[in-house]
Amino acid sequence: MSGLSEKETEGCKAILNSLSKVELFALKDTVTNRMITVESVKEAVQAIISYSQCAEELLKRKKVHKEIIFTYLADQGVVIPPNAEKHVLVKKALEHWKTPKPIVEVRKPVAEVETDNEVHRERGNAKSCDYQVLGEEFCKWFYRILNSQNPSLELVPQEWGPQHFWEDAKLKFCYSTSEQQSEEYQGAELVSLRLLALVRDELLFFNPNLDANGLKCVSSPHGLVMVAVAGTIHRNTACLGIFEQVFGLIRAAIGNSSWKIKSVNLNITGQNVVEDGEAEHQPLPTLTYQSSELQGFYG
Template identity: 30%
Template sequence: MGAQELLSMLTDVELMSVKDTVTKSMMPANSRSEAIDACLKCSQSAMQLLRRKKVRRDILMQYLARKSIPVVAGTDKVRLIKQIIDFWNTGSQAVATNSSQAISLPSIEQLSHQFTEWFYTSWNTLTTFACDHFFPDCQLTLIHENHRRVLGSYYVCDLLRSYVANQDLRFTPNVQSNKAQESTHGLVLLQMHGTIHQRGTCVGIFDQSFGLIRDPTHSNNYLIKFCFLNMQTQQSQQQQQQLTSANLSTPTYLVDIMQNYDQTVQQQIDSTDYIIDDGDDSD
């Protein structure tokens, strides 16, 4: 059931809070499954359940992303709820067909804005920030630490989490400065720029780049293949102006990555021997 899957995306505290609100604290729950069951039984409608405060807008967006349903950046919570309910009422198969048709001509700029909103909301709150959003062999390069590299989804996710959990940093991207490119074989390169905040004070700026690839084992959703992060905590007037510049050139190393990726894929295709079984060949 769709509502059950969506509720499972909440944290334990959030889920129990929703359960207490829906049941007016009249139904105890000793496990997550019991809490979800209570929410489903005591909610008058799906709309009423999804409009609960703890069912946040970013959770709704992430659920739609899991189902490969396009979402326009900036969509309010009510419209997201209606989109989810339409998905449940129409049936996943029909909606998936419509979604695949819509995705066949994707807007890279739209993807860039959607990814930016989802990633930094998830990163700053750590609510759904998990290693399953990264490929197992994902690589993170820290430019501000002499290009130190971290390999593996668990270690990449853990290090990024530490900036928020341990150093209390928050990252605010400037979406207007985003840059997006797509290679011939489907590698999407996104570049973001923004400010770094700590306990209410702006303490620096950052530049971050992502390489995204669709994964057929995850409902054809995009996962992070690689990431570059550069943080600068000493600002200048010139650096501040860079945040609003839309003409920042793509770093050479990122261009090389895209070219090397396409060349590698093409070499694999060229080196493969295809055997075509001709049914009309009597031999």
């Protein structure tokens, strides 16, 4: 009877299981018009799924709070401003469920991106990785665990730390408000701690643009992959500015399909504060780096 696809069913079940038992049973009564009797949470979830005409109808129910949808999307690696309206969250969830599963997956909790392709297992191998897909999956993984460290979002913090970086990793951080300033750090511990401080202490939230005009990836003949992404910076209900971030990724081991962060270049440009309600109607920033410029990061 349900009009939900397999992916929609799986996602809606995860969201429904986040409701309290009282809310879940009340929602079951609403959806089934009290015509169905259940004895367990599992039965209640199944009844709600079965008697919902579509996923959108279910997500728009009052008892499916926007905070629950936001937390689900964050767990799925879908990055969205924390103060987005519910209709935006519903739209993002529906889009997420319609998106085919990519060939690249991110392993938790280590910063390792896996692919089913044989990626440069030896020099001259004709098979290659889809680096654009790898970059997109890496960014979903990276910003999900980084944003989860922000206490104002009330998310369960994901495992963050120096284990995701090479020992000699470097961070160059430039930010421009009234004047331009820059900082540089070297070593996995210092790099991971400075990035952590941005979200944990300064309460920043990174909202990357993972569309084709906001994300670009190039690779060197020596196995270094540069992933560049643009996006907006938020704190609480305000959009503070835009950022561009370039990551250098190197495979963790020869013949392995896992990656760790070698370098990070982060540029933040402040702007007049815009409330998130207004920012929702503005397009996400596009990446200004050209592929030839990214190649300059190889060194």
